[in-house]
Amino acid sequence: MDPRRSAQEVLLCDLCETVPLQIHCGVCNINLCKACVGEHLSDSSKQHNIMPYLQRKSTPNYPKCPHHANEDCKHHCEKCDIPVCITCISSGKHKGHELVEFLEKVRAKTQNLQNDLEELEIRIYPRYEEMASNVQTEKAKIETNYGILTTAAEQEGEILHREITAIVNQRKSDIQEMKNKHLSTLNKNTDEITQKITELKQIISDLNSILESNDVSLTSTYKSRNSEFRTLPPKVRVTLPDFTPQKINTGQLREMFGSLSPLSINREHGDTLKSAEAVSSPPFKPLLDNPRLTATIDTGYGELRSVRCLSEDQVWTHGADNTMKLLDLQSKLLTSIKTKSGNAPHDIEVTRDGDLVYTDDSNKTVNLVKNKQIHTVITLQKGWGPFRQSWLPLSVCCTASNELLVAMTSDDVKQSKVVRYSGSTAKQTIQFDDQGSALYSYFDYIIYICENRNLDICVTDYGGRVVVVVNQSGKLRFRYNGHPSNIKQSFDPRGITTDSQSHILIADYWNDRIHILDQDGQFLRYIKCDLRAPWGLCVDISDNLFVAEEFTAKVKKIQYL
Template sequence: MMDSRTSAQDVLRCDLCKTAVVQMHCDTCLVNLCTACVGKHMISDESKDHKVVKYQVKKSTPLYPGCTTHSKERCEMYCNQCDIPVCSTCIASDQHLGHKLSKILQIVEKQKSKILQEQTELNEIIFPTYKDIASDVQNRMRQLEKEYGNLSKAITKHGEDWHREVDKLVQKLKAEVDEMKNTQLETLQKHLDEINKTISYIKDEIKSTDITIDTNDLSKLFSVKFYVDKYRKLPHKIAPSLPKFMPKQIQGEELTKLFGALSSSSTASDELGYRMKTIQKSPEAGSSTPVKQLLDEPETVTTIDTGYEKLFSGACLSDEEIWTRGNEKTMKLYSINQGSILKSITTKSGNTSIDIAVTKTGDLVYTDYGDRTVNIVKNKKIEEVIKLQNWKPDGVCSTSSGDLLVIMDSDDYKQTKVVRYSGSTEKQTIQFDDKGKPLYSSGRYNTYYINENRNLDICMSDCGAKAVVVVNQAGETRFRYTGHTPAPKNQPFSPRGITTDSQSHILTADYNNDCVHIIDQDGQFLRYIDCGLSEPRGLCIDTNDNVFIAQQANKQVKKIKYLK
């Protein structure tokens, strides 16, 4: 049935007469009226101060709140001391004498401003944060499905290995049984053959005596030879002893110890917890980054054979070219699509470079540990940018602002720090936390890599500490990531190369577990990349968020797509 109030051409009808077209509106009672019904409505409740306006400008007159003390009054003022709306009668009484009063519309504006701020926070921070949390939980669920599937496969494979070994053992024991049986049967057969031969001789003797007894020739009787004594001595009895099978009785617990057991699982909350998103400017002013989701399964796009004896790291020059370094003095530029060498540069000192990076202008930077220098290659010419005293440079990266971040070790290997340089000028040193304790581990054989995230955090992989240490632009600790369990090979976390992508994800190579960890900008684990990797060392990202993984063992660089 069509509503009579909105019949015909959906014309709004009067709330009182239900037939005439609406022309007026009572802001006090929130009632739609025709002109004929205005008077009737005004006298329907004379206790109210009816604010009747044209329908087109309804709500133009504020509907002041009713007074809780004086029911027929409206409150146009606000008592700041009592924090309540008040009417004119309240103000005239002694109850609010000397209190500071404000017009309620001023308070309303402040309240509206507060509501808008909260609405902005809900829209721009809290809602996206919860969306990210939901996405994170979904990613964890998918990862959980995959990892539990891998766990079941590992158990099944172990069971199959056991079955194979048990089958082999059963066949071996059965073969031994057959061999023992055949040996003993062969011995008994020989014994039987000797007895049957003797029986044949005895039969011949019996036949011979029968003939002699029946003869009349006495000489033959006296010529008989007796052999009974020979046959009275019976042969030795061969009694084979059978082997015994002595199965080992295995109780359930003993079998579990032999076969292997599951460690306990946990759904405990991560102590880092979720972190609220922050509204931050990206390094490129005014740029907006599209949101990309993780692929369900990372995909290997291409593989480059480098020919190094050991491959350590790579740095993307472009989406088509990548610089590489290994355990030799020459750094090589490869075509990503062709896999061929385009260029090679030999270090100025003849030492092996410790790390490489590419600047915003496309120049190659490398650190020379033995020479204590940081160098830049421009037009095939090597320029010394930084020369250190009492320190040796290790990892290096180029930042969005064009600065260089350099990791360095003291000569006695007891201190490690990160120094920011603008050209050759030292701008910042990051070494200690807010309690004066070292941020990074130290040691002669420690390995470090460094990168800057899009939110300007400084991310460093510290192999000695088995951690990724992340500080903000000011050098204040944000978090430490110490790995995720279960790891693909259940080995201790051993971080090497580190890089970041357009989503502010942090990726670090795990040398021991042959995988790459992906965590978000707040240190929450998202997933592993384990596409058949072998001793992954260096990482870098191209402009399309493909990750390049330098593998030490097989001297290959793998290009892997992991974002949609």
């Protein structure tokens, strides 16, 4: 029990902790008895505000400044992302920075906290409960289903009497082993889901505690974990074995008795719940009959390859050298970053946090640029021995769940695949269709990838002159190999991107145009706008299209919706 509280919950002085409190200091946010007031006022470093306890007002618990011990941080520097006191501001260290009141910052973060809590309680947590319930239902059916198999084996055994008792027992043993594996797998899946549920309960409890508390320091330091739980645990799909009786042949009893199909246990990639922002459908925006050019950016490259939007008026670009440039719509260079290896990147991407990512096929790495510092997040191992394949990272895209999809090709350019990464951990590999055939041909070192709003994964397969679209589980949805109307050359897909309407936009390099498809692969129309050798594509938050032209080294901004 708090030592300042009696059995009757009498609040005691914060200093002596023995006498009931009567006085409150509004500056120090401390409660005192009359006898301790003099001792408190002896600290002349502050202008105390003494008042009867019942007349006190709610006083914000501002964080103390780490640089100025007697100062409270009543402002927040947006650029430095830290709380600051009035002395910090007066020192000039934050000159020109945007400053907001600390309580206003806390109020905004409290709203985010409320939104996270609502999403956890209403959308995410019930899905985990539903998954746990489904697993329990499936477990309840195991005895019945496996009992049927066991009975079938016993009936077949009775026909053959003593001569096949050993075989019957063997089959029963096989069934039991499969059953145990089945149960073990489901129990493991239950444990995973239960663990997540426990974590969610704790987070929800913590969030409620923070919201009920007056300690704004806790609220200001809160970090959301909702994105972690939007990706649900893997679903377990088990194909029950069948018992297939055979006609009795006493000379081949063991072979003819019947067989069990193998126990098939697959862990499917868990569905990713859309964030609260993505749940609501975007407003409908029809295609313009005549798209129009709204801006042109001269990048200064000899050859331009990729463009990625940081905002509506700032884009990252890269060409055939080792420098990546951040430019505005007036072609002004804002920042430039050189690759760690000194070689040209193969592709670039901007994360949901606004950080730059680039792939470097020369040293088989995927790298994150944060505050101008380069951090290698993925390194593909070099192959060794005659049977181990080595892979080169080509294109990269950031998903709605803030994971990375990396398209890669083998060193011998005979195999291609897409790998999903959470941080540096590979979570999913997409390489073959349901028949075991390769989804992608060789990429010939030109490949781009993006995720659609419906979580489909869209890849331009340059080697096959086709666009391949699979769903988030890696199942083939469709292939698009161009439209026959008004084409000068064969379909030559390079850059690819999607917009808020789930349109798929594809750069057709030799035909100097952009193809627009709907999310199901139906051709809608072209964008031409006097384009010349379009290579890289991206769309900003307002659905403006940015096109990187290779030889003119220009980025063209086009309004098409």
